[in-house]
Every structure is written in C-alpha cells, then in structure tokens.
Amino acid sequence: MSDHEITEPVPLTDDRGRLNPASIGWARQQLHDTDGVGRGCYGWGRTKRWEYWGIVTPTHIFALTIGGLDYANVRQVWVLERATLTAIDAFEISPLGRGLSMTGTHGAGVNTSRGRTIDLRFEDSDAGTRLLARTPRVQVEVLAETRPGHEAMGLASPHSRFLVDYTVKDVDRPTTGTITIDGVRHDASGFAVLDHARSRGPYRTDWNWGAAVGEVDGKRIGINLGGGGPDGLRNGISHTGVTIDGRVHKIPTVLEWEFDPSNWMAPWRMTTDRMELTFTPFYDRYARTNLLLIRSTTHQCFGVFTGRVQTDEGEWLTIDGLEGWAEDVHNRW
Template sequence: MRNHEVTKEQPLLDGAGKIAEPGWARQQVWQYDREKIQSPAFRIKEWDYYLVMNEDYAAAFTLSDDGYIGLQSVSLLNFKERWEHTETILTPFPMGKMKMPASSSKGDIIYKDRRLRLEYRVDSDRRMISCDFKDFYQGKPFYCEIALDQPKMDTMVIATPWSGKKAFYYNQKINCMPAEGYMSFDNVTYWFSPEKDYGTLDWGRGVWTYDNTWYWGSGNGTVGGRPFGFNIGYGFGDTTAATENILFYDGKGHKLDDVIFHIPEENYMKPWKFTSSDGRFEMEFEPVLDRTASMSAFIVSSDQHQVFGKMRGRAVLDDGRFIELKDFMCFAEKVHNRY
C-alpha cells in the first residue's frame, strides 16, 4: 500500500537487520538501536541538521557521524545581499564516538575542537543550538544562541529500505518550530523572532548504498495566521511503501503522493517547477541564492546545490482546502554523494 502509515511502536529493524515495517509515521514510532545494525560501523550514518531561517537570512548547522568520516558544518546565508558562507570540519573515523542519540526527543550532542564548539541540547519541548566558531570567515568569528520551540504537532518520519539489501534510511523532519535568538558575524547581529521565524530539523540514521542522489525541499511560514510548512523529496531507497512528501498546517500533517522537481540543471538560478502526481503540490520556484558545494577527499565526494528562493503556487490539504503561496521563502536541493 502506497503511503502506508505506521502507528504501532516497534523496533526499526528485524532479526535480519532489515526494516521490519516500511512506511511513514507522524512521530518516531520506530525504535532505533545502533547495536541491531548488521553492517560494519564504517557504513553507519547518523546526523542532525538544523536550518533556521526567515525571509532575509538563515543559518544551517550539521553534526554528523558518517562512519569513516565525521562532518561538522555551519552555514550563514544572507538573502538580501545574496551571499553565503559555509565552513566544514572533517574528522576521520568517528564510527560511533560522537554518541549520537537514538531518538530525536532526548539526548544532547556536543562537538568541540580548537576552532568550533557546536552544541545541540534538547529540553522538554525546546531545542537549543549554541555555536562558537573561531575564524569562521575572513578571520572573523561566528556566534549563535538559538532556541526552537516544539509544540505538539505532526512531523514526517519515514523508514525506507533498499530493495534486497540491508541498507536503510530512517529519517524525521520536524517543521514549523518557532525560532528565537540571535546569530552574530562581522559586527552584525541577526535576530530571530518566534512570531514569524521558524526552524527545521532533519534527523537521520541509517546505512546507505555508496552512490546516491537525493532531492529535498522544505519551507516554513505563517499562512492565514497559522503555521504552514512542507517537506518534499525523493531519491533514496525503495519508496514503494511511502513517500516523504507532506504538508503541515496548524500542527496537522497532510500526506502527499509523488512530487517531481523540474530543475534547469544548466543553470540552477533559473526558475524551477514542481509538479505532483495527485495535483496537490503545483509550484513555481524563483531562486535567490545557490549554496553550492563540492568536496572530494579519498573515497568521499559530494556535489550539492541547495537553492534558496521564493515559492508560489497552490497546495491542497486533505479536506480540499487550498493554501495559496506567494513569495514563500524556502529551499530545494539536489545532492549527489559518494560515501
């Protein structure tokens, strides 16, 4: 059954190391246990990625243990001035040493080295991001203290296998978290206000195949006085059981079928289109800033285009109501990784 919703709490993996019940859920009903994975430690990938943004600027934070490499990253983006800077620190062979939590709802992650201190702390219904990055760009430091509130609401959780393999993708996207706090760089302080600014969490654990291309888009804002967000994406594994496409409106998730990204790959800054198999997500996308990055180190490579811009079009809720978007700030990306 396509878009099979899983509601029963259960272990993620069966005795053979494969996903016991593929599908999607509104909360983390699957229990992740690193010890149950029947793959070498260097193949296990665990990450927490936060994006906090508004119409004018954004910050992104990654803490990850990808087996034979760790990747810790901070991005600062200024949409009005159309510039961004990303600084990444690679660490060899963490293979579980970062002690990434087994659940998104509890457990802190703290990374420290001579240049970077990046902390994620989860306290009840609030998430704290604290960062001190020395020599972030042009010899200048970056600081931030940001709180994300997490009201009771639906999220997007998906458990996706790879057909015939022990590879799997267990992922949660939490949209529409009101953001409060600041970030500081180059004598400029950027403030986030919970009345209009939001954060997103991309929480993932899994074992992937070596060579993958994925597509992901996400956005948050206020529409009709209510929080509205969306998560769209594809490219990973066998999605026969469920897609990760969903709308969020006033705390409730409205599941979508397939969404296709129509990307002008000769120039990512040209307009994009998005179409859907069920007609419930039909959008045009005007790029503002392409956070492009390519990296190659040993057997690891990555080619990324995370494009921020303005979405306009129509989304349809489960009950048939239309959500009209106009200049809705969001992002969509295409990423090709070998690692």
C-alpha cells in the same frame, strides 16, 4: 511497498541490525526506535547519522550540521547575509568518531560535535531544541520551539534486509535567540527545519529535497518536498507532506521535479496530484567535496514558493511568497 502510517512504537531493526519489516512506513510522532542502526558486521561503513538544521530569518539564513559516518564525522556552520548575499562557511572533518556524540533515536537527548575550530551542540527538551554553535566568526544561540500538538514526519524506507533509511523531516519550528557574526549580534526570530537521519544506506545517494514555511489565510504552513530515486520516491515511500497549524497532511504520490541544471537560478517546478508549486531562487549555494571516500556535489537554492497545495480534507490552499529552499544533491560516502 505501501505508504503505511505507523501508529505504535516499533524498533527499526532487530538485535543484529537487520531491518524490521514492521517498521516500514511513516509516523506523525517519534515512534521508531533507531538505537539498533549500525549493529552487526554486515554493511560496516554504511552507517549515516545526521542532524541538519536550516534556519531562516528576515536578515540571515544559516545551516548547522552534525554528521557521523562509520569512518569519519563532519561538522559545518554556514551563514548567508541576505542583504549582501555574502556567505560564511566553516567546515571540518575528523576520522572515525573523534569529537562526536550522537543519540541513537530522535529526541533522546543531546547531539554534539567538537573540532579544532567548530563546536556544535543540539539539546532536546520539552520546549524544543536548543541550537548552540561556535566558530571563529560565528556564534549561534537559538531555540527551535516545539508547540503543543506539533507533528513531524518520521519515515522508514528500506534498501534491503540490511540497509534502511530513517529520516525525520520536521518543518515549521519557530525560532528565538541570536546569531552573532564578527562580534555583531542579530535577532534570530524566524523558522527552523530539521533533517534528521539514522540510516544504514548504500555508498551512492542522490536526492532532491525542499522545504518552505509561512502563513496562508491565517494558517501556519510548513511544506516538505520529497524526491530521489528513479521512481520519484525514496525506496517506494513518498517523503512529501504539508504541516498545517502543526498537523501533518501526508502526500503519498510521486513528486515530479523540473529544473534546469544549466541554470540553477531559473524557476523550478514541483507537482503531484495534490501540489502545484513554482520555486523562484534568489541564491544558489554550491558546494563540492572530494576527500577520497567522501565526495559530494550540492546545489541548494534559496528562494520563494508560489502555487497551491491540497489538504487531506480536499481543500486547496493558495501559496504565495513562502520562503525556503530546494536542492539537488549527489553523494558518495
């Protein structure tokens, strides 16, 4: 499979939910119509709809998740206070689609998830995405801004004629707003990263993923680190790229990951012919779930990146002190 750029609108699937071969590749704008994901009886139980927002500010790191599977849905609000490295975690799971409403295609409206103690609402508009969350201890009111000309990688990578992954990796979304913890309000100015998925995939999924944002020589840099699969790609397509002042520079080659599973706080290395990065963690977010059909093990480490990346024009940019995360995930769902 080639790392083909999609430049015209295209449906991801046909009317019966089968993969449209013309959709395979990546786009720098939202050109894939994913409304057909989940149609047809083949592969029921394999549909996965996902909205994950990771937000980094000088005082806090927090993550908001809405996830919809055919047989269950999950919602989560996780917050880390950076000064003390104290975490707050609120998680719920509900059967089938109870309390859940998700768009078929990215940017098409509102995604909501309501449970017993957690409410989440993500509203898309021309100005950006308004992120609203409420738990007994945490309240989030944040706008993840979309600046004129901003690009994000949309990627369609197939497993078979019927099973296909579609994700959007949208890095470097400036944030404004507040996060309130136990009644104390904090400024939430920083950056947000979106991991959006509309997929019908296999039961077992394993991957590495990372993101980082900051400024380099007056340029605004957002890095998306792709991985997963035995060949270092996601079903033949690289998920690695760099956004520079809002423009995507796609890296089609395999990203090699080096880390020590016996010591997650040791430095990580990520390299391709156009990227040489060292990641130094300061916090390991470990999560393990075992709920019959749903099983997951995650090490998501937060830290600082140094090294260099190369633009499409061949210029090397030095990376020094960009904040972000890198993760190792093993899911059965």
